Amino acid sequence: xxxxxxxxxxVSIFKDDEPVVQSHSLLPDADPPVFGHRGIWDFNGVSAAxxxxxxxxxxxxxxxx
Numbered sequence: 712x713x714x715x716x717x718x719x720x721x722v723s724i725f726k727d728d729e730p731v732v733q734s735h736s737l738l739p740d741a742d743p744p745v746f747g748h749r750g751i752w753d754f755n756g757v758s759a760a761x762x763x764x765x766x767x768x769x770x771x772x773x774x775x776x
Contacts, residue, residue, distance in 0.1 A: 730758055 729749025737743060744752035755766050 723746065725746040727745065729746050730743045731746060731752055732743045732754070737758070738756055741757045743757050744754070
């Protein structure tokens with residue numbers, strides 16, 4: 712009978728202190744989640760602007776008819 716080999720733990724490509732949100736501007740007092748926090752990532756109060764582009768809203772207002 713063979714014994715299964717122990718596999719090493721996967722290695723993350725992100726540092727534990729690396730912020731999850733890096734591509735958006737943040738609010739002045741924002742505390743962005745970091746990859747090392749494996750619980751809940753709270754994005755409330757992180758983004759400085761809501762998506763307002765026509766593509767995010769489903770098209771221009773005249774097309775919503």
